[in-house]
Amino acid sequence: MAYNEDDFLMISGIQHFIFCRRQWALIHVEQQWEENYFTIDGEQKHERVDNPEIHEKRGNTISIRALRVKSKVLGITGKCDVVELRKADDGIYMPQYGGNYSVIPVEYKRGKPKENNSDKLQMMAEAYCLEEMLETHIDKGYLFYFETKRREEVILTDDLRQEMIESIEEMHSYMNRGYTPKVRTGKKCKTCSLRNICLPVLNNQRSVKDYIQGRINE
Amino acid sequence: MRQMLNVLFVTKPEVYMGLQGETIVVREDNKTIARYPLHNLEGIVCFSNLGASPALMEKCVQNNISICFLTPTGRFRARVIGETRGNVLLRKKQYRVSDMEERCLDISRNFIIGKIYNEKWQLERYIRQYSLRVPVEEMKLASGRLSKYLTEITESENLDQLRGYEGMAQTVYFGSFDPMILNQKSDFFFHGRNKRPPEDRVNSLLSFAYTLLTNDIATALETVGLDPYVGFMHQDRPGRASLASDLIEELRAPIADRFVLSLINRKQLKSNDFEINENHSVYITDSARRTFINAWQKNKQEQITHPYLNEKIPWGLVPYAQALLLARYIRGDVDQYPPFFWK
Ligand code: SF4
Numbered sequence: 001m002a003y004n005e006d007d008f009l010m011i012s013g014i015q016h017f018i019f020c021r022r023q024w025a026l027i028h029v030e031q032q033w034e035e036n037y038f039t040i041d042g043e044q045k046h047e048r049v050d051n052p053e054i055h056e057k058r059g060n061t062i063s064i065r066a067l068r069v070k071s072k073v074l075g076i077t078g079k080c081d082v083v084e085l086r087k088a089d090d091g092i093y094m095p096q097y098g099g100n101y102s103v104i105p106v107e108y109k110r111g112k113p114k115e116n117n118s119d120k121l122q123m124m125a126e127a128y129c130l131e132e133m134l135e136t137h138i139d140k141g142y143l144f145y146f147e148t149k150r151r152e153e154v155i156l157t158d159d160l161r162q163e164m165i166e167s168i169e170e171m172h173s174y175m176n177r178g179y180t181p182k183v184r185t186g187k188k189c190k191t192c193s194l195r196n197i198c199l200p201v202l203n204n205q206r207s208v209k210d211y212i213q214g215r216i217n218e
Numbered sequence: 219m220r221q222m223l224n225v226l227f228v229t230k231p232e233v234y235m236g237l238q239g240e241t242i243v244v245r246e247d248n249k250t251i252a253r254y255p256l257h258n259l260e261g262i263v264c265f266s267n268l269g270a271s272p273a274l275m276e277k278c279v280q281n282n283i284s285i286c287f288l289t290p291t292g293r294f295r296a297r298v299i300g301e302t303r304g305n306v307l308l309r310k311k312q313y314r315v316s317d318m319e320e321r322c323l324d325i326s327r328n329f330i331i332g333k334i335y336n337e338k339w340q341l342e343r344y345i346r347q348y349s350l351r352v353p354v355e356e357m358k359l360a361s362g363r364l365s366k367y368l369t370e371i372t373e374s375e376n377l378d379q380l381r382g383y384e385g386m387a388q389t390v391y392f393g394s395f396d397p398m399i400l401n402q403k404s405d406f407f408f409h410g411r412n413k414r415p416p417e418d419r420v421n422s423l424l425s426f427a428y429t430l431l432t433n434d435i436a437t438a439l440e441t442v443g444l445d446p447y448v449g450f451m452h453q454d455r456p457g458r459a460s461l462a463s464d465l466i467e468e469l470r471a472p473i474a475d476r477f478v479l480s481l482i483n484r485k486q487l488k489s490n491d492f493e494i495n496e497n498h499s500v501y502i503t504d505s506a507r508r509t510f511i512n513a514w515q516k517n518k519q520e521q522i523t524h525p526y527l528n529e530k531i532p533w534g535l536v537p538y539a540q541a542l543l544l545a546r547y548i549r550g551d552v553d554q555y556p557p558f559f560w561k
Contacts, residue, residue: 030308030549032443061315178307180549197219197442201527208554211526212328215335215559216368 003075009171011069011078017171018118022057022203023194024171025180032197043153060087062097072170080126082106092136103130105141107214112147117163119143120154124164127156222518222534223260227511229504233266233292234340237274256315259283259438263430265290265305265507267328284437291501297433299440308443311548312461316448323377323548325464325555326451330384331371332468332557338364340471345400352397360394364386369373377451384467391471395420406482406487415499417493423481423510427474428466430514431537435469436462438541444548465540473533473558477517486513526556 009028010038017024026032054065062085070077084104085094091102105126109119120143143152174181185200192198226242228235233246240261244252256277261284264270270285275298287295290360315321341361344352353358367387374380396408399420416422436446436459449460451467481487491506502510519533531539540558547555 028441090299118401180551182551197542199527199542199551201529202551208526208547209374209550211556212331212554216372 001074003172005070007172007175008070008075008077009168009175011122011129012074013171014122014125014167015215017167018116018121019180020183020188020192021170021174022198023192025174026194026198028171029175029178029180032194046212061085062101069126069133071125071129071132073142074125074128074165075133075172076124076125076129076168078122078129080105080130081108083130103131103134103136103138105138106144106151107141108144108146110146111151112145113143117160120160121164121167123154124156124160125168128161128164220535220538222312222532224258225261225263225515226254226259227515228262228264229507229511231265231267231504234268235262235264235270235274237271237277239405240277244276247454256281256283257344261286261433263288263433265292277497280375282431282441282524284440286433286437288429290504292429292507294429294432297436299437308545308549311447312444312448315548316450319377322450323380324542325398326377326380327374328450328555328557329464329467330380331368332559333384334364334368334371334387334391335557336468336471336560337387338368339559340475341391341394341398342561357394357397360390363390366558380451395475400483401485402482402489409488415495415497417498417500419489419500420478422484422492422502423478423487424474426502426507426510427514428470429479429509430471432459432462432466434534435459435465435537435541438537439544440464441538442541442545444541444545465537465544468557469536469540472558473536476516481510481513522560525559525561 013024013028016027028121054063056063056065063210064083064085065081067080067083069080070078082105084106085091085097085101086104087099088102089100091100093100105123107119107126113119123143127141130136131138139156141154141156143154144150145152173179182203185203189195189198189200192200228244230246231250233244236243236245238253240256242254242256243250244254260282262270262278263286265288267290269287276284277283279298285298287297289295315325338361345354346524347362364387367383367390367422371380371383374383392411399406399408406419408418411424412418412421413425416425437521439446439459439461444461446459448463449462449464452460452463456523463560486509487502487506490501493501493503493511495501520531520533521530521535522536523529524531524539525537526543527539536558543556546552
């Protein structure tokens with residue numbers, strides 16, 4: 001099965017989805033956002049990324065910045081911060097650069113490594129797109145965190161791949177049904193930029209029926 | 219809860235608003251008389267006949283600032299609203315629900331339950347607070363009858379029955395309205411509701427408060443992505459914000475009536491703050507309107523605890539909270555629409 005372009009989901013939504021499924025649905029299904037949502041989101045993006053695709057050659061490595069990617073199979077689209085092409089005998093042949101290259105995605109993240117694996121899943125999704133577009137297999141990528149100034153290697157395991165695919169499929173199913181799940185509320189709600197729209201209290205509040213009955217019987 | 223932003227009220231009848239960069243420029247006789255930055259604004263309410271430039275309207279639409287045009291006497295004329303928020307899915311659900319009689323009844327019942335509850339407690343507050351100045355027996359009787367309607371209403375089987383109860387409750391409540399006017403009794407009296415045009419000072423104050431409140435509600439509905447023109451209890455009629463009319467029912471007593479009564483009882487407005495036209499309609503004067511609006515805005519800042527959300531919010535966000543809860547109900551997050559109960 002292949003998805004129609006109109007139904008493609010944003011890869012960057014994975015971070016919302018992993019943080020809270022309801023938050024993802026509020027933003028992507030309902031397209032609700034707080035006044036400042038885009039500003040916040042904008043701040044999280046880093047400086048260089050928005051230039052249109054730039055190709056850079058250094059030694060045996062070619063870097064492509066801000067590369068738009070998509071997968072018809074998964075119905076997702078997004079932008080890779082950097083895709084590194086490294087000369088490698090067992091890589092794919094790229095006539096444009098006259099040689100064989102292996103493909104390595106690199107994502108730049110503000111802050112430090114997260115407790116959840118949303119960054120890894122995002123990278124996996126981008127790698128999946130690259131695989132589909134380049135007819136290759138990608139087995140690793142890098143996450144660079146500005147706060148720790150460290151580059152972390154991410155091995156794209158079968159488990160990670162499976163988790164990513166399942167997440168995307170779940171996202172598509174919510175989107176198709178126009179469904180916003182109720183979720184367990186908790187600590188995360190305190191820092192959630194959408195709490196004023198979500199009203200987390202609705203997720204565990206007593207029923208409205210009781211609320212009304214209580215008042216009538218006063 | 220969301221932050222509450224300012225509303226700009228343009229009360230002079232002959233001024234024109236233009237745009238300069240990010241600033242509203244107010245002109246009278248081609249002279250600039252005031253400037254206001256656009257950021258921080260959530261709405262403009264304009265009583266002027268001259269209005270606003272298309273460039274300003276465009277800017278407001280882009281920034282989600284609503285503009286409401288009223289006549290200089292405060293009758294609704296038109297609204298310019300920003301880009302609709304949210305997704306078409308919510309609106310489609312709203313339209314579907316509005317076509318289902320059962321669902322309309324379920325929601326409308328809660329609007330009216332909220333309304334009668336709040337009317338009852340409006341009376342009870344005066345009974346408690348001013349036991350020596352109001353006819354307690356008579357008002358207790360009225361409050362008791364409202365309680366009875368409240369129970370009966372839960373069994374109403376169709377919208378007509380519901381409207382019947384609403385009408386009866388209305389008569390009972392307004393029957394006890396005059397006693398709540400404690401001061402300036404010779405100039406401020408209430409013998410029943412009249413609106414087109416208002417025939418006495420109290421009715422003109424009520425009409426004005428309801429207009430402002432309706433506008434706040436319509437803006438709030440728009441902000442959460444609902445269509446203010448498609449209602450559940452009030453039937454659709456071109457040009458009428460039916461859903462805003464639905465939602466205002468439960469908010470009239472605690473927000474508008476309470477406010478109007480306190481303006482009179484605290485003597486913030488006096489008899490000469492009104493003009494009487496040849497046709498006996500009564501209007502608030504320009505300067506009194508400013509007093510009214512200032513007090514109205516101040517009242518909006520006052521904090522309360524929302525009865526269902528259990529969260530502290532300013533009065534000014536109550537319409538927004540209810541609009542949000544309604545949207546969440548339509549989306550299926552809660553089992554019923556939770557009315558705003560104010561005790
Ligand atoms: S407030 Fe809590 S439940 Fe709601 S979207 Fe945010 S994190 Fe999720």
